[in-house]
Amino acid sequence: IAGITQAPTSQILAAGRRMTLRCTQDMRHNAMYWYRQDLGLGLRLIHYSNTAGTTGKGEVPDGYSVSRANTDDFPLTLASAVPSQTSVYFCASRVQGTGELFFGEGSRLTVL
């Protein structure tokens, strides 16, 4: 089934630990995105990638890094997690032509 797979679905993490959220799509979409969702703040863009090999900063990039080695994968890394990074993280890809963003199911991260 074509779509976006995010992993893990849920994770509890100790502060200071390194964590990578995985995102894989099989739709061959060029552009991919990472958003975090917090109550009352909506969806905030962390990083994005126009195409494989390029990345860009969004609204709230500090504390996060991304890489785009190929079209399908767009992992998000927290180098040293802090409690304020507790959130639900959504990966999305942009449908060619329509501009529609297609979202994954999300990864719920709790940093203690």
Next chain:
Amino acid sequence: GQQVMQIPQYQHVQEGEDFTTYCNSSTTLSNIQWYKQRPGGHPVFLIQLVKSGEVKKQKRLTFQFGEAKKNSSLHITATQTTDVGTYFCAGNSGTYKYIFGTGTRLKVLA
């Protein structure tokens, strides 16, 4: 940087009543998109507006894009319990960045 504000934050309506959410951008947009997120789910694309003053309809949903391309609205006529969820607008200023509004959470009372 670009900011997108959305009001109201919450709206409770009786089933059958109408509902409207408004979106305002700090910058002129190339296009604006609307998404719906059901409780516990992920955002799902509803529509994209591109032209100044554009109006699009999807059954009971009416979407408008302002003349200045800085504001937009979503109106639902005769709400149903299936309309429950959070509605987001997302503005694009001609780059690959899509900046989302804060969302309007709709509750429909049967």
